[in-house]
Amino acid sequence: MKCSIEGCPGEYENRRIAHTVRQGDQVIVVDHVPAEVCNLCGDVLLKPETIRRIEKLLESQREPTGTVPLYEYA
Ligand SMILES: [Zn+2]
DSSP: OBBTTTTOOOOOOEEEEEEEEEEEEEEEEEEEEEHHOOOOOEEEEEEEEHHHHHHHHHHOOOOHHHHHHOOOOO
16 A cells, blocks of 8 residues: 655555553553554554554553563653
């Protein structure tokens, strides 16, 4: 599929990404999320069902399977 960013001739390809979600002042990372990523500009598309599944996961699974180091850009 062609990239939806104006002027970008890239194509989306299926990849697994680390998707970040912000909940209040918390940043949550969900790894290996299936997404379509433009091979040129890196634009990311998530399917509506993928987003719903992430929301469900965050509601149900209170204990994360791991933690990530978080740095502020400074
Ligand atoms: Zn693009």
